[in-house]
Amino acid sequence: MVKCIKCGDVDAIAKAGIVRGKQRYYCKRCDCYFSQPTHAEPEAPALHRRHQTTIMDIASALNISKSTVSRALQGHSDINANTRKAVLDMAVQLDYQPNLLALGLARSRSYTIGIIVPEFINSFFPYIIIGAQQVANPAGYHVIICQSNESLETEIANTQVLLASRVDGVIASVTGETKTLEHFSKFQKAGIPLVMFNRICEGLDVSKVLVDDHDGAYKGVTHLIQQGCRRIAHLAGPQNLQIGRERLQGYLDALRDHNLPIDEELIVYYDLSNASAQTCARRLLDLPQPPDAIFAVNDPAAIQLLLVAKSRNIRIPAELAVVGFSNEPTSALIDPALTTLAQPLDEIGKTAVQFLLQEIEQEEGPYAPMQRILKTELIIRESSLRTKARPS
Amino acid sequence: MVKCIKCGDVDAIAKAGIVRGKQRYYCKRCDCYFSQPTHAEPEAPALHRRHQTTIMDIASALNISKSTVSRALQGHSDINANTRKAVLDMAVQLDYQPNLLALGLARSRSYTIGIIVPEFINSFFPYIIIGAQQVANPAGYHVIICQSNESLETEIANTQVLLASRVDGVIASVTGETKTLEHFSKFQKAGIPLVMFNRICEGLDVSKVLVDDHDGAYKGVTHLIQQGCRRIAHLAGPQNLQIGRERLQGYLDALRDHNLPIDEELIVYYDLSNASAQTCARRLLDLPQPPDAIFAVNDPAAIQLLLVAKSRNIRIPAELAVVGFSNEPTSALIDPALTTLAQPLDEIGKTAVQFLLQEIEQEEGPYAPMQRILKTELIIRESSLRTKARPS
DNA sequence: GTAGTTTTTGTAATCGTTACCACGGTAAAA
DNA sequence: TTTTACCGTGGTAACGATTACAAAAACTAC
Incomplete structure (x- = not known):
């Protein structure tokens, strides 16, 4: 048969x-x-379950070739005005959406940039992301946001996804765990521009956007000294991050410049988790001779510190003055309101993407990495205000 | 010539x-x-500026055909174990990353799901997103996060990007402005599954994940009544959102069930912006006969309200008791700590993606939309605790 | 009209993968 | 010994766009 x-x-x-x-x-x-x-x-009743309009659909609806449609859609000059109008109308009528996958494949450009951040629970990174989008979107790029969750493993997975998605560029802020850089250098090997912001790792020859951490820390600690504090501790961040080292150095330099002794036991290092912040806070407060002020490497740490201090009924700022870093919105709301160093968040995001686009759009030739260092601003609130002088 | x-x-x-x-x-x-x-x-010195390894590179390195490489990589069964190993090794050696663009094009599946949220400055949506990723990633999907910024226009742009990116499915929470739904029904027309969570709009026959807003509001208001409040106001949300209507209804029903009068002037509507929350708070506090308690539709509003009350030296909760909704982390830190209704955030995200994957992976046949309603939990803190009875 | 141009449209290759089919060799079953 | 089953592999057409190039159609100017 x-x-x-x-x-x-x-x-x-x-x-x-x-x-x-x-x-x-x-x-x-x-x-x-x-x-x-x-x-x-048997010819499933043309119910393809899912089918989005393609340029081929437009072409056959108008009885023209798909290259004509393509040219009309991208506003190429050599096309008859009537044809163009017909195509454009039909595109609207059929609700055509260009297939970004096909487009990216054909052009070897995805018009997508990747963003890797350690977390976005605190509003720090979200503000940066918003800034980044404000520059990326008008330029015709959209973004893929990856959250490494402060885990190196996840961060590596993120880089792979971005590599596989053939993003045109990446801006990244590393986790507190990140010490190796192979996963980032893959971007460079693949010729994909990379810009680091805020939390950077050394050893990578890329553009960078950061804030003047040393200066910020120096200003914060100096303020504490001016408030009459003499035994100032530092709840420090991971030292693999430049941010951690710079803030520590700013703290040290401020003490030194004001002739205050440096006591190693007043410097404790935390791993960016709330639990660790609490542990470190307790360690400082449990010292035989506890500090009269603490400069925390960031606001989340300072907030955990305030909670610990409050639970022990330590009066703030009378017995213990506190300064944070970042100006999280919560810092203004907590009691007592936290003195902190504000960073120009959306400007960080904007600048990072500007650097990136410059590098993406640059034709040939080696690219000279750029760097921008933004200033911080000391916001004085109750947590550090011992003298009755009001914050101006 | x-x-x-x-x-x-x-x-x-x-x-x-x-x-x-x-x-x-x-x-x-x-x-x-x-x-x-x-x-x-003149043959640019083979410096292709950017070139990522393709299966063709692996194939020619091993002198086999690309279809064999493809089968080896995707672990197809009918392939010689040695060949497979050789391919896999070479893939590692050449640092091969599959081109998701090409893969998506060939399979008409992008293995990407889109998430549309109004904002991610508050930690509410970030927690949901994390939950969503926890389900999506292990299932082999990655996510594109879009922020509509509480703007309908941006929301529409977001849907277009997702449509163009050929995502396999979308989970979304609408803006306070969203009243029309055409942009969402486009997903349905294109056969792209859609799941709404939290902030939904009616009129769309899709799966939904929400919390029992009515019950939550009822519990919150009942708690205020038990604390002895009798003139309870409601800082309500936009009424185009089911969430806004349900919470209002819970408030009304609680009053009615406890035989308290309903006073229209005690109900004010805000548009989800902080500025509007402050205006509404002032309007309530300026009433000739101001309320002795306010139930706010969410925590950000409640927090703005607390700020306004504090600036007027209104004692909380003695003169004014306050209850919020969402349990933002800040609510526990602010002074006085805010009584609120906690929602199982990561469960919302997880459930939404579970529904979505079920619909994506379902072969043919019509899909019956599902719905899950999660319970809230009343977290009693200082802002509402008038009686000295301690919160259990 | 017609040669010489110019404008507009069509054809086919390409991007990196997958999917389907072809086909040769060998082992097992008849 | 002759079928038939099983394996492993190669070839090629999609997928939906762009783009270089070819060709047809429409103007000019004589």
């Missing part, structure tokens, strides 16, 4: 094995192999 | 127009058109 697809013979047919569950035949007469055509599903 | 590329004749050549800046010619003898070959740039 099986007929050869060529000669139509029925007798010269022999079975020729089963491949992936499908019976195949061999016609001795024609010396050819074949299998019964896959029963092309 | 121009020679025909075929016959080599020089005399029979005529100009034949300029296409995109390039002179073309016509040979009368051969009846053929041609242009001077583009001066194939």
